[in-house]
Amino acid sequence: MNKFYYYVALLAIAWGVNLSAQAQKRLTLDLSRTISLANDSSLESFRTQNMYLSGYWQYRTYRANRLPSLTLDMTPAQYNRDITKRYDSGQNLDVYRRQQSYYAYGGLSVRQNLDLTGGTFYLESNLAYMRNFGDNRTTQFTSVPIRIGYSQSLVGYNSFQWERKIEPLKYERVKKEFLYNVEKVSETATTYFFSLAMAQAEYKLARENLSSTDTLYRIGEQRHRIAAISQADLLTLKLDRVNAQNTLQNRASDLKRAMFSLASFLNLDKDTQIELELPSHSQSVEIPVDEAILWGRSNNPQLLELKQNILEAERSVDKTKKEARFNASVNASIGFNQVADNFGDVYHKPMQQDLIAVSVSVPLLDWGVRKGKYNMARNNLNVVKISSRQNEINIEEEVIMTVSDFNIQQQLIASAEEALDLSILAYNETKQRFIIGKADISSLTLSLNRQQQAQRNYISALQNYWLNYYKIRRLTLFDFATNLSLSDRFDFNGGHIIR
Structure with a gap:
């Protein structure tokens, strides 16, 4: 009976272990698949997409403001009952009178902004109804069947013209910034990938080292019995085995931490067991520095942002300069209007309505406030230009250094791979010679x-190669391996990102 319970317990344990193994998802990733998952599922990619969509709708709003706008203004009902002060011309004095009235209004207006001049064309039509209650009951309708007008600042600041310069550049920067952030996500995914790859390699080396030190210790015990090695050498072999056990535990902890970090970044289940396949470096790609700089100047969103900053600073100078002078504006309109006691007559034989208004505002004394604002804006423009030039130099220097590192790294990978093969052969040979006592x-x-250091150097060389590869793509938004601009692989129409 005891044996029966014993077998039942073994089956239960085996079944539980099997369920636990099934609960842990296993996933094999190479570098390309890791980057694809990062750009599709990571939280960072979601943030990048929403940043682009925000800029996209801002640009759509700018474009919509360039189109005619149709507005309906209504006051369906306004009832008023109070005592108000009125002037009595017969008595030549002010008196308080009771007032009770009802008012309703509705109007349509079409407006079109004109970028070239900064003015606004408008077309309006409205209808109003008013009824007074009390001793003198009256009902009146008033209408403006149509009125066409134009308003314009004569010497003022033209915001429409500056928006026409800045907003398309800003949207172009938003698109390039999206591609820039995609490559930044690729860089981050590459870093996590090789951190896990290094942790897996270290764990594998530690496991092999433990197996090797255990074998060597057993051989050492046998050789110690025949006095082939000293007691000190045997203790050293034992110490190596103990250290290998401790190292394996530490490497297992490091492996778990690196695997959790990669799974979290890719937005995977935290219990996912990830196995990595190390990439080889691609075919030799020699990147000309001059070509990389040209693509960086035309595609790098940071340089587009510098151009945008200069334009915005110039806009501020233009605005403060014109506001420091006198302001003059004109508003002219022509149309028809009519008033009647009933609705049937309110559109009958409307009278012509003309309006021409010119306003002028001249600052006589402001104690230098406007002049100070202008000087501040002009000095800020100089600062922005100098800073932009310095940042442009820094970006070009970063492109040059990254391309140089990338070109050198291709040679280092071949050397690191050769060193790894030689270290493995050397270790196996030394191990055999130790076994036979030589x-x-x-x-x-x-x-x-x-051998362990050669393994680390090889993985580090691969990591540096691919990090530099994606960094160059980020700085230039150009893939030199396929000779294609990255913007050719994306469609931004409709605010949808299609890869």
């Missing part, structure tokens, strides 16, 4: 350390 422990330990 190598000491110091030589074996040194050979193992060299």
Whole structure:
């Protein structure tokens, strides 16, 4: 009976372990798949897309403001009952009178802004109704069947013209900034990928090292019995095994942490078990520095932002300069209007209505306030130009250094790969020589350390290569491997991002 319960318990444990293994999702990723997941599912990619959509709708709003606008203004009902002060011409004095009235209004207006002059054309039509209650009951309708007009600031600041210069550049920067952030996400995904790759390699080395040190310790015990090695050498082998056990535990912790970081960044389940396939470096791609600088100047959103800052500073100078002078504006309109006691006559034989208004505002004494604002704006423009030039130099220098590092890194990968192969052969040879008693422990330990370091150097070289590759794509928004601009792979129409 006891055996029966024993087998039942074993089956339950085995079943539980199987369920636990199934609950953990396993996923094999290479670098390309990791970057694709990052740009599709990561929280950073969602933030990038919403930043673009915000800029897209801002540009749509600007374009909509350039089109005619139709507005309906209504006051369906306004009832008023109070005592108000009125002038009595017969008695030549003010008196308080009771007032009770009803009022309603409705109007349509069409407006069109004109970028060239900064003025506004308008077309209006309205109808109003008023009824007074009390001793003298009256009902009146008033209408403006049509009125056409134009308002214009004669020497003032033209905001429409500046928006026409700035807003398209701002939207172009938003599009390029989206591509820039996509490549930035690719860089971050590459960093997490190789952090996990390094952790997996370190864990694998630690596991192999533990197996190797355990084997060597058992061999050392046998050789110690025949006095082939000293007690100190045997203790050293035992110490190596203990250190290997501790190292394996630490590397397992590092592996778990790196795997969790990558899974969190990719917005995957935290229990996902990820296995990585190291990429090889692509075919040799020699990037000309001059070509990279040209693409960076035309595509880099940071340089577009510098141009936008200069335009905005120039707009501020123009505005403060014109506001420092006198202001003059004109408003002219022509149309028809009529008033009648009934609705049937309110549109009968309307009278012509003309309006021409010119207003002038001349600052006589402001103690230098407007002049100070103008000087501040002009000095700020100079600061923005100098800062922009310095930032442009810094960006070009970053492009030059990154391209140089990338071109050198291709050679370093080949050297690191060769060094890794040699270190593995050297370690295996030293290990065999130690087993047959022709190598000491110091030589074996040194050979193992060299193999581990060669493994780290190879992964680091791969990481630096791919980080520089995506950094160049980010700085230039150009893929030199395929000779295509990154903007050719995206469609921004309708505010939808299609990759």
